[in-house]
Amino acid sequence: MAVVVIILVVLGVSARETEFSLTTLFQAGNAEAVTRFVRGLWPPETNVKFLRTIFGLMVETIEISLVGTALAVLVAFPLSLLAVRQRGEEFSRERLGTARWVLRWSLYYLARAFLNLFRGIPELVWALIFVTAVGLGPLPGVLALAVHSTGILGKLYAEMFESVDQRLVEMVRSTGATEMQVLFFARLPLSLPVFLSYTLFRWECNMRAATVLGFVGAGGIGTQLMISMKLFRYNEVMTLILAILILIALVDILGQFLRTRVLDAPGKCLR
Amino acid sequence: MAVVVIILVVLGVSARETEFSLTTLFQAGNAEAVTRFVRGLWPPETNVKFLRTIFGLMVETIEISLVGTALAVLVAFPLSLLAVRQRGEEFSRERLGTARWVLRWSLYYLARAFLNLFRGIPELVWALIFVTAVGLGPLPGVLALAVHSTGILGKLYAEMFESVDQRLVEMVRSTGATEMQVLFFARLPLSLPVFLSYTLFRWECNMRAATVLGFVGAGGIGTQLMISMKLFRYNEVMTLILAILILIALVDILGQFLRTRVLDAPGKCLR
Amino acid sequence: SGQAQETKLRVGLIPNQSPDKVKAQYEPFRKYLSEKLNMPVELFVAVDYTAVVEAMASGKLDVAYFGGLTYVQAKQRAEIYPSVTEIDRYSHTTKYHSLIIAPANSPVETVADLKGKTFAFGDINSTSGSLYPRIMLDRAGIKVPEDLKQVIYTGGHDATALAVQNQTVDAGGVEDRIFYTLVEQGVIDPDKVKIIARSDPIEGYPWVVRVGLDKDLVERITQAFLDMDDPELLKLMRAEGYARVSDADYLYIEEEAQRLGLLRK
Amino acid sequence: MIAVEARNLTKIYPGGVYGLRDVNLKIEEGEMVGILGPSGAGKTTLFRLINGALHPTSGRLKILGRTMSEISLNALRELRRKLAVIYQQHNVVPSLPVVYNVLMGSGGSLSLAQTVRLFFYLRKEEREEVFAVLRELGIEDKMYSRADELSGGQQQRVAVARAIISKPQLVLADEPIASVDPGTAIKVMETLRRLNSERGTTILVSLHQIDFALRYCSRLLVFSHGRLIYDGDPGGIRAIDLYQEDFDHVRCKGIGAQQSAETKI
Amino acid sequence: MIAVEARNLTKIYPGGVYGLRDVNLKIEEGEMVGILGPSGAGKTTLFRLINGALHPTSGRLKILGRTMSEISLNALRELRRKLAVIYQQHNVVPSLPVVYNVLMGSGGSLSLAQTVRLFFYLRKEEREEVFAVLRELGIEDKMYSRADELSGGQQQRVAVARAIISKPQLVLADEPIASVDPGTAIKVMETLRRLNSERGTTILVSLHQIDFALRYCSRLLVFSHGRLIYDGDPGGIRAIDLYQEDFDHVRCKGIGAQQSAETKI
Numbered sequence A, B: 001m002a003v004v005v006i007i008l009v010v011l012g013v014s015a016r017e018t019e020f021s022l023t024t025l026f027q028a029g030n031a032e033a034v035t036r037f038v039r040g041l042w043p044p045e046t047n048v049k050f051l052r053t054i055f056g057l058m059v060e061t062i063e064i065s066l067v068g069t070a071l072a073v074l075v076a077f078p079l080s081l082l083a084v085r086q087r088g089e090e091f092s093r094e095r096l097g098t099a100r101w102v103l104r105w106s107l108y109y110l111a112r113a114f115l116n117l118f119r120g121i122p123e124l125v126w127a128l129i130f131v132t133a134v135g136l137g138p139l140p141g142v143l144a145l146a147v148h149s150t151g152i153l154g155k156l157y158a159e160m161f162e163s164v165d166q167r168l169v170e171m172v173r174s175t176g177a178t179e180m181q182v183l184f185f186a187r188l189p190l191s192l193p194v195f196l197s198y199t200l201f202r203w204e205c206n207m208r209a210a211t212v213l214g215f216v217g218a219g220g221i222g223t224q225l226m227i228s229m230k231l232f233r234y235n236e237v238m239t240l241i242l243a244i245l246i247l248i249a250l251v252d253i254l255g256q257f258l259r260t261r262v263l264d265a266p267g268k269c270l271r
Numbered sequence C: 001s002g003q004a005q006e007t008k009l010r011v012g013l014i015p016n017q018s019p020d021k022v023k024a025q026y027e028p029f030r031k032y033l034s035e036k037l038n039m040p041v042e043l044f045v046a047v048d049y050t051a052v053v054e055a056m057a058s059g060k061l062d063v064a065y066f067g068g069l070t071y072v073q074a075k076q077r078a079e080i081y082p083s084v085t086e087i088d089r090y091s092h093t094t095k096y097h098s099l100i101i102a103p104a105n106s107p108v109e110t111v112a113d114l115k116g117k118t119f120a121f122g123d124i125n126s127t128s129g130s131l132y133p134r135i136m137l138d139r140a141g142i143k144v145p146e147d148l149k150q151v152i153y154t155g156g157h158d159a160t161a162l163a164v165q166n167q168t169v170d171a172g173g174v175e176d177r178i179f180y181t182l183v184e185q186g187v188i189d190p191d192k193v194k195i196i197a198r199s200d201p202i203e204g205y206p207w208v209v210r211v212g213l214d215k216d217l218v219e220r221i222t223q224a225f226l227d228m229d230d231p232e233l234l235k236l237m238r239a240e241g242y243a244r245v246s247d248a249d250y251l252y253i254e255e256e257a258q259r260l261g262l263l264r265k
Numbered sequence D, E: 001m002i003a004v005e006a007r008n009l010t011k012i013y014p015g016g017v018y019g020l021r022d023v024n025l026k027i028e029e030g031e032m033v034g035i036l037g038p039s040g041a042g043k044t045t046l047f048r049l050i051n052g053a054l055h056p057t058s059g060r061l062k063i064l065g066r067t068m069s070e071i072s073l074n075a076l077r078e079l080r081r082k083l084a085v086i087y088q089q090h091n092v093v094p095s096l097p098v099v100y101n102v103l104m105g106s107g108g109s110l111s112l113a114q115t116v117r118l119f120f121y122l123r124k125e126e127r128e129e130v131f132a133v134l135r136e137l138g139i140e141d142k143m144y145s146r147a148d149e150l151s152g153g154q155q156q157r158v159a160v161a162r163a164i165i166s167k168p169q170l171v172l173a174d175e176p177i178a179s180v181d182p183g184t185a186i187k188v189m190e191t192l193r194r195l196n197s198e199r200g201t202t203i204l205v206s207l208h209q210i211d212f213a214l215r216y217c218s219r220l221l222v223f224s225h226g227r228l229i230y231d232g233d234p235g236g237i238r239a240i241d242l243y244q245e246d247f248d249h250v251r252c253k254g255i256g257a258q259q260s261a262e263t264k265i
């Protein structure tokens, strides 16, 4: 109860401070202004040359985001194992002894601190670091995306693996499985749908990532969108938004397809 | 198998196209360049005036992100219910009849399309739309964050709720529960740890959101960071990164606290 | 010098106007330079200065095209010096100007009227879009940001001009050459925007090289610029020709930037 | 009225596995029917069909006068409120306290606001109702514990409590005494019998312990490989037959040769 | 050697609930011990303590010569590979095919690479081994089905298969026949007995069906409210006592008054 009250008070103060007001939003005339703005986006730019450029940018975007995401998954996956809070009395202090217990938790906090660092250092700063190392181009962009995404995926994976039905974890552990095996036999199969959901979503985010890529001269569709927007070329913006929506819809459909298979596949699915 | 091969090929091509190379990354001299860069960040700016500014910015950041996230959760939560793919033969085509079945799935795809739209239209474009409606300041920033986050949370909530143990969903449905009640009696309690994890993470993201806020003149710590970075005031950048890391660590600790309570609270927790 | 012989010249560009498709647009320039120097030239186009400066500072770029302000900022990060700058097509000198513009129907007539108004700068690091407008505001007694209602960084001159034309902001600072080009192109309607101030002449954008680069090669690069006479290429480069510049030419910018807080002392 | 009526009911699971094959049966309201059959015979499948969680592959199924395949989703929910299922496995939401796990039994008739209210505040009569039912089953001390802190048999009794609290017309109990000791099993079966005799609730209960089936049920159904192979008085079945590896031979003496022996209690 | 030795073993769960109170017992290798007790008596708690999933609140527990509270985590894993647990509930990973659910029984001894390999490719001998065990339990046709597509009794047999495949020294079977029909129950119990007699495997099996306990076990332990109230020959217990609401009165005839009646099979 107290928690709810605190939340409401903090929210109230914040709302006032940010001048939040729905009346402002729904004032007469606003609808008109917005309509005018949105109408300005129409029609999308359909100049063949521009469309061809966009197609190239889409391919580039997919490539960069794919490599960045794949790298992140590869690193985040093992790292997340350290960042999982081990539940179960095997890991209790009385059981492990203080020294080992402290070691275990130090590792845990260390892993989480690293993940926080990866996320907390802004992508642009990562980009700068990688530029000093490898120069301009798509590579520093890919690496910046990868490091940042590692921080995100590592944390989310860890919390997802941690939330898995503990009774099944106990069951697998009872066979003498190592934690890595618990991951493969229980945590991953049990959270596969959410795992896919997260991972594909991160891929989608990396597709939309605009700022970093333009920053290091990597290109991609998001960069072009920011440029077109800054130049008030709203018809181009419209086309680019459509292109992004297509990419997002494709990832969404791929996700649904995979998740349906994982969740509902009748029998013999993994044979 | 085929899937694995396809993924590897696509990844390979993408890696080549993005000039991905670990040798470039680990070339001699790079470490030195990076060290030089990182050393340039030290020491953090500790000028009292700057620290005071930063403190103000932190408060502002928390407020904006809190309101934006809260709005997003409020809208995303019911919306996600429509975007959940209903499993269970109650919803099969034979059972519902083609007309109702088509209606059900239309709603589903409509909900997902809306969520895709919310995410797919870049935050900056949302910001522009809200600026035309309510003028510059924190409000359009909050609204842009809220709409974008709604698209993200709605999708992730839906996929999380969908992944819940279907046998328990069936159990709750067997009492004659409506889908809303299934949400409260099964989907939410079963996915509460992941729900918290997602939601707090989104809050964190909105804290880090820099571009939009600066764009509409809303301020916040991210905006200041971009400015300091562009002016090569790396010591300020360092201080700002530290401030962000503190915020992230706080959210992380809050998340761990809540999740521990939800996952492991012995007895009588919800009384 | 001291660094090994370069096998490839890496050139960084920050598009100071429409940055899209810049790489393709600059292709003739790349070819020209490559032929003149008899070595491969690679172009990198980023939308922001920061990464380009850092790339130069760590020896990952050899030559870059900076604004005056960026150059003096970059000098603090990287060991670099300017070699040439372009001769402007409008002023026929190496100098150009910055303008403060406002919507035509606005009551604002002088810079001093801008107190308490919303003002748009381009990129914060832009010489003509940020530093010189600040100098003009400063001379009119307006402190940035205290005396303004709101400060917006649009990220580019085109964006600033359009923001003013759309009346999103009360005024903005732009580079004159870009403004006139926009008018020529019909992007900006001269009836909707008025110029309320014009800055002192600004020293042109320098082509900068890093100290580590072979002196011989730098001389050949400089010569390549000075020798440029193909009208098509010059048009592309928005120049009439090129002239040598030195660090001293940017002293004023450096001092003013320091005074106005855009550069650390 | 007829509580359950199946005509040529067949269920083939998506993978192609037969759950039920061509089952015909009719259960009057007020009966207490035991369902026997080896593991994998289709008992759970039958319950899920009656509950509407599965859709028949072919054949007709009428529950309390409604044809399951024709009913709308809302009418199905309405119908389900008159039914109560005791699941064999996964019968509690682990992270919810027992009290909510029981209350959801009657939750189908609550409005959304009331449902949300439950999690913040429980009315006195709600508490008392749950407490009384839990007491009858001997687990009242666990009322506010998380369901996953209960032992296997205690969880099963929570499911029984959930079924009782909704005052159903038809109870489907899937092995409700599988993991409780004989003493508790008697308690559970007595509770079901009381429901049957006092309120006239129709009860379908699947069991593996033949002694309980013989003692409590007035009619037995025996399934094997998805087929209904015996339907009749408990007296027609010799306990020893059910210990055999395959139930199929029961058929010979089973359906069509229904004996009218008195139910032994 | 002594398989299980408990001295004043007490387990209090975090919420303050007693799982076990002050239990003393000693089980020699090669015994087949039945564990009885009403729901919530502490049977599962005992198994979880023996397996190391729980840490005793007080008292000592020695398994196969190792003291559980002193053993390192790696040694615990090593020990667990000699143990096999058949869980009462939640005994299969629902989305994994049966074959993996069984294989993980011997998975503890695989390297990481081998574990990953399993999901891409199963060796012929691995397939055959799993198939043989599943056949013995009558579910070989489900080998490649997802575990959640199996009926309750079939899932329980998967857990039995997992325990058998690792050729353990000590089997902890928690109500392995709770949800299977008598025919299948015999099959499962025979499998356990064969393990016991052929390989000398020590077997602890908790049961609710007294007839099975009497038939298969050479020694019975009876728990009630966390206390061990009877430890001795099956002959010392009258089945009818176990049907009473509370086991506590068994105590009078139980511990300390161990009769030496022959095991009835």
Ligand SMILES: Nc1ncnc2c1ncn2[C@@H]1O[C@H](COP(=O)(O)OP(=O)(O)OP(=O)(O)O)[C@@H](O)[C@H]1O
Residues within 6 Å of the ligand: D013, D014, D015, D017, D018, D019, D037, D038, D039, D040, D041, D042, D043, D044, D045, D046, D088, E148, E149, E150, E151, E152, E153, E154, E179, E180, E181
């Ligand atoms: N979701 C499913 N998908 C595919 N096959 C299934 C599914 N559920 C059950 N089956 C199969 O259908 C058959 C009947 O299963 P059912 O669960 O009805 O058996 P049961 O009589 O309840 O057995 P038990 O006593 O073991 O619970 C079994 O062979 C089972 O494997």
Ligand SMILES: Nc1ncnc2c1ncn2[C@@H]1O[C@H](COP(=O)(O)OP(=O)(O)OP(=O)(O)O)[C@@H](O)[C@H]1O
Residues within 6 Å of the ligand: D148, D149, D150, D151, D152, D153, D154, D179, D180, D181, E013, E014, E015, E017, E018, E019, E037, E038, E039, E040, E041, E042, E043, E044, E045, E046, E088
């Ligand atoms: N995780 C837990 N937290 C708190 N109390 C628990 C927990 N697990 C079990 N208990 C309690 O400990 C007591 C013993 O439980 P246990 O599971 O050992 O019983 P059991 O003999 O296996 O019963 P059953 O035959 O019903 O499975 C019960 O009262 C139970 O509620």
Ligand SMILES: [Mg+2]
Residues within 6 Å of the ligand: D043, D044, D045, D088, D174, E151, E152, E153
């Ligand atoms: Mg069943």
Ligand SMILES: [Mg+2]
Residues within 6 Å of the ligand: D151, D152, D153, E043, E044, E045, E088, E174
């Ligand atoms: Mg138990």
